[in-house]
Amino acid sequence: MKLSELLNRTSEWLKSTGPNADIVISTRIRLARNLDKVPFTNWANKKQKEQILVQVKEAVDKSVLLKEAEFFKMAELSELDRQFLIERHLMSPEHTYEPEHKALVVEPREIISIMVNEEDHIRMQTVQSGFNLRDAWSLIDKLDTELNQALNYAYSVKLGYLTACPTNVGTGMRASLMLHLPALVLTKQINKVFHALAKLGIAVRGLYGEGTEAIGNFFQISNQVTLGRPEEDIIGNFERIMNQVITREAQARRFLIMKDRDELKDKILRAYGTLKNARIITSNETINLMSNIRFGVHMDLLPDISIKTVNEIFIMTQPAHLQKLENKMLTADQRDMKRADLIREKLK
């Protein structure tokens, strides 16, 4: 598989085929693992880091789940390709810093990816469409077991899996959902909801993870607790709480369509009109307007647009994607024009 093959393909998790896909874009679970008796990445020397790479590569090669996966050495990827992989949510922005001895494993449907030598030696993740914590857990647990057959993990009987950052010690697991909550935002309930989540040890972030702003009413919500309880318990608890958030968003949507149908339609169709006619458009404005379109499609207010088109626009209009499509570097101004062209083409 070449990286460019991903370009014209929709990631499995973006197909909106999973449960509650109108509200939950995707479910992600990641596990942090480190090799036993080897310093954590940021303390390891070059030789040790290279050794980690080699060992993980061997384990990946033996994995059945990863038999079609590609192993990309970060240092061999262009800056554009790295950005491209971040935009596809296959790796973190941090994984591009000091790229030597770093690698990314990507399975062609993009359901599984593994960062090697990020903060931890191994960060494996699975992303699924919709609200699907059980399947995600079952898959990542299977992958973890496979890799564990070839690798010795740093593990303490008392603490569980050892990780570079103490907040991950224990299960090394983080489960997170990407949610689209336009109705909770419009009905001004969102802060109350987030406040309640914070009290329950659940973190809310923007579209691109830690420290990023929430735009387009998209939120990444994840469990913070990793210690002292088995994974199934943590996931079960997170699932129950998230079910309540989803129910509230669904209620707010019903309320809006009943009470403010005209205002809602106006808002959504204006976004549509702008996207269909703009000649210059930034990434952020696109996300904000497309958020309205996504909402409109799920509220049956835009019958002619498919959710597939919506998802394609979301992914394809990102800076690195645009440049890979054009097969050349573009300035921000050039991207803003190409982005507008692409959106008009897709909405035709």
Next chain:
Amino acid sequence: MKLSELLNRTSEWLKSTGPNADIVISTRIRLARNLDKVPFTNWANKKQKEQILVQVKEAVDKSVLLKEAEFFKMAELSELDRQFLIERHLMSPEHTYEPEHKALVVEPREIISIMVNEEDHIRMQTVQSGFNLRDAWSLIDKLDTELNQALNYAYSVKLGYLTACPTNVGTGMRASLMLHLPALVLTKQINKVFHALAKLGIAVRGLYGEGTEAIGNFFQISNQVTLGRPEEDIIGNFERIMNQVITREAQARRFLIMKDRDELKDKILRAYGTLKNARIITSNETINLMSNIRFGVHMDLLPDISIKTVNEIFIMTQPAHLQKLENKMLTADQRDMKRADLIREKLK
């Protein structure tokens, strides 16, 4: 002629057939006249005001220019009809206060209208399409002569025509242009231009005259001097200055299309996209967006839209026009929806 006949007809001055109609919407000249030896309207008693009405009506009936004109008594018109006449720029908002003994004479093509018993006994105006001070002057002068044959005007050899407000004494004439100056606004030259005009004794106002805000880059610009010089001199001077403003706007348009074509196109097409899709839209937003459309049509950026459609939308989306079209009173919220419907229909 019934008032409702005007509804589906485009006023002559809105046809954009006159000189420089891309920049000058219309040319208006009005003359203030008062009957000799009768107190000004606001000092006259009921009997005197009624007598003024009768005398002016007789003069109108004798006029050749007004042979098809209608004589509307203000008190007999509904509030909605009065608003309708203001929206068509046939009379001032002030002409609706204390409607008894007030009247409006309207000639079917709306080139001439006369307010009776506004601030002055007679305020006659002509409105022409485009930049056309000469024709406007020639017509209003002819009308003035006709009426003068039946009426004795208050006139002082030393001062000229006597008027209720001293600022109108002399010629009693005000010439004004309705200009569309989007390029001077976009290139931030407008304040400099207006500052220069102020020094030359030329006043700038918004779309609906004195005290109204400038919206949609439309400006009413008029001469302030009425005393001490013959009408032709005043008009000639005003014409020369206005020619410079028009030239500057034309230059700014060429500059913008050369330098910022993409940005301009983006701005104009976004306005188009919003108008074509909105479900709820206020009067002010309509004027602002239609200003962009008008600009776009004249810059050849919107080849599928005619200036006739643009003008129709401007006129028809006004509150009283919408209500007359629907043949019933509408709340502001209802108007905002009807307005959006009408715009979408016209832009189809």
